Amino acid sequence: MPGGSYLTYLTERAETHMCSPDHRPDTPRAGADRRLFLRATAIAGAGSALAAAAGAAPAAAAPATPERHDWRPDRNSPRFTLAVMPDTQYLFDSATINPEPLEASLRYLLHRGRDENIVFMSHLGDLTENGRPNEFAAIGEAFRLLDTNRVGYSVLAGNHDIKSSTDDQRGRTPYLDTFGPKRFRGSPTYRGATPDGYNSYHVFHAAGRDWLVLALDWRPSAKGVEWAREVIRRHPKAPVIVTTHELVYADREGDEAQFSEFGQRLWDELIRGNDQIFLTLNGHYWPAARTVRKNDDGNDVHLHITNYQNRYYGGAAMIRLYRFDLARNTIDVETISPWILGRAEKQELNELEAQEIELTGPQERFNVSIDFRRRFAGFAPVTPRQPRPASRMLLPGTLAYWRFDSGHENGSPLTGSDRIRDLSGHGNHLVTATAPGSPAGMLTWSDDHHPDQPGHGSVRMLGGKAPLRGTYFRTVADAPMNTATFRSGYTLEVFFKLPAYWESGRNAWSGLIGRRGRNGDAGSTIGDPEEPVAALNVSDAPAPQWAVLPLNREGIATNWGDELRLDTWWHLAVVNDGSHTTMYVQGCPVARNPNAKVTGIGTLGLEWLVGGFEYGGQLDQVLDGWLGDIRIVAKALPVSKFMMAD
CATH class of the missing domain: 3.60.21.10 (Metallo-dependent phosphatases)
Incomplete structure (x- = not known):
């Protein structure tokens, strides 16, 4: 010894x-x-x-009595x-x-x-x-x-x-x-x-x-x-x-x-x-x-x-x-x-x-x-997840599905003629729009993507607020989704990443996806009437926020997520079952999901914005970051059916 x-x-x-x-x-x-x-x-x-x-006290040795237990580890x-x-x-x-x-x-x-x-x-x-x-x-x-x-x-x-x-x-x-x-x-x-x-x-x-x-x-x-x-x-x-x-x-x-x-x-x-x-x-x-x-x-x-x-x-x-x-x-x-x-x-x-x-x-x-x-990468590297066809993402109720893996050269700019086709077949296509005075090359194709994203590509947006600049997307004027009220529920999903240099003073309250129109014009009598009727934003934390004027309320209802790490790909989902709304980050529900009843999304028949945010009916901010696949489904989806899981 x-x-x-x-x-x-x-x-x-x-x-x-x-x-x-x-x-x-x-x-x-x-x-x-x-x-x-x-x-x-x-x-x-x-x-x-x-x-x-x-x-009760040390004793002489006695044979162990075999016992039966349900030994089943979760492997x-x-x-x-x-x-x-x-x-x-x-x-x-x-x-x-x-x-x-x-x-x-x-x-x-x-x-x-x-x-x-x-x-x-x-x-x-x-x-x-x-x-x-x-x-x-x-x-x-x-x-x-x-x-x-x-x-x-x-x-x-x-x-x-x-x-x-x-x-x-x-x-x-x-x-x-x-x-x-x-x-x-x-x-x-x-x-x-x-x-x-x-x-x-x-x-x-x-x-x-x-x-x-x-x-x-x-x-x-x-x-x-x-x-x-x-x-x-x-x-x-x-x-x-x-x-x-x-x-x-x-x-x-x-x-x-x-x-x-x-x-x-x-x-x-x-x-x-x-x-x-x-x-x-x-x-x-x-x-x-x-x-x-x-x-x-x-x-x-x-x-x-x-x-x-x-x-x-x-x-x-x-x-x-x-x-x-x-x-x-x-x-x-x-x-x-x-x-x-x-x-x-x-x-x-x-x-x-x-x-x-x-x-x-x-x-x-x-x-x-x-x-x-x-x-363990040297002997058991994780095999990257392969792209999944768009058809696999078209669940019943899908109103719009946009992805950015069209085969363009990494870093090449999008032009005014580039249209992001709605792969759901409903005609909710996206076209580009640019803040006045913005230099060229503010929106480019990228090979970067979330590891669980179906499409292996994204767009790199170089937007900002001070000064206001950047190129973003909007739905075409006759898109059916512009007037949809989502009374029976909805699921909005988006993959995105914020750059390591992101700063609150320059980039806070940039929009990932939202609907144009002052909520005051849509009937809201509570709160700030200049806010849009719907916006999935990145706050000053940065943290995700879903702010929406529902059909059954006279003011904005809000869900809040937690602070996000920069230079990291995230999957964000907002799910409404016709009565309540839950926000998920990486498939995990956040804490600040209100219990209030909320039904549908208010509308003035105006376009949806992707990567842009309006305030008072005017463009206020353009995203600085990456956007990957985006899907909108007119019903509540379980986590198992999210794009990152399916």
Whole structure:
């Protein structure tokens, strides 16, 4: 065991810190106080279910009772959890067998598996203290909880599980008898092992893709390392997590992790040359620590050590939860003790337990920022979405559909003779209009587009307000849509992007799409009569705003979105079901959608503007940005039918 005697550690810690009469921290109790203490863990609800597993006090070993659970992770959600359990050796030490903490952690995975979308668990070795048959019999029985429910997990041998002076060619051992390939034949994630049985690999499916876990022996031989390389080669698009017992360590709490001698060898022989390896996990040493190193491709590899055998009750089978969130490009890491949590449900905790329910230091609770798409691009690039034909976008009720992928050369200007044809077939065509005094070349074709846009093209508009300039679009004078009232509902969709230099003073309140005509002339008696009857704008934030004079009200009704990132393509939709209007950004509803009843869109029979905004019946602003596909449908569409989704 590195770092000295566990008994010595506990004695010194008790004498100098926790058990001193002058240092008696408040003890969390079951109920509201404990839940407040655990507010970040979101596991209070599982406590009562785990309490039975924990027991009222340490007790002699008892066989684990297999339980049946509905283990079905959501394999397509962008959020999933990988559980990690380090050294449990002091719970399985000769005649001292205490499986309760480990069973509590395994039951946590079963009880919380669906809520936290736990897809896999990795044990980091040193399952036992001496590698004896009775120790392995006890821990093997505990792991039946996962086997019975076909939960994917991996184990590997630490230096206490086998003779530490040997490598993976050591032959038969109690470890191999208990956790060898035979055990995993029914596992949903197990894919194979080295002929010696000491190195294995698993594949779990999460966030819509396969992830590869290598569980490497305490000392993989040259054959073992070459086997690992070959496994990676056979899975060329899978991100890889390497688990092994020893790799990095830190001398003191707060130190950055560094390679051990063996860890440096494994880095040089396996990790640095395989770009698919983005995360490594190991135990063996303490304190917990981490570091980041660049591989041969110049990409980050995150190297983490987690081990709590030096803490109360041998670490109490504490688990670390790696909560992957591909939508946020983040891994949120948390460290908890389900066993102590279960005990807190039944009784007051002792002073040592009270400090171990959840570890909140910077090495136990932290976030890892990873741009997953960019990090994995070298071996699994995202295939750009192909253009979709216009006919596929013509849903029943489509009144107008405009797109800008007509094959013109990127950067070439639009001329007065260029007409944007309404692909719906209803004759709502667009023609260009220019603010007086504007220079030429203010409206050009562009190849830029939203990645989920059906048409792979856009128009680049160089408009502004001070001074007023730019070229925009309007519907033809006889367009049927000019008089449409949309009494039964509508869906307006537009793809757009604002430039990085966008400024509120020059560009605020530019229109994406709207309808000409003063709302005062259309019967409004409330608010500013100079506002147009309908306008989907970009405010000064910049944020999207839909302001419309409905048929059933005497004033403007408004929906507001949140602030938009610049130099980013967005999909914006406004949906009215005949009674209420909801704005969506990237298919997500915004918060400021009013509950007021709104029906239809007021009209004076005038044209619609695209990229232009009127105030007081006069052109007031021209968009500075990019416009992609635009569709208007005379009914409410579900998100699943938006252009970015269909």
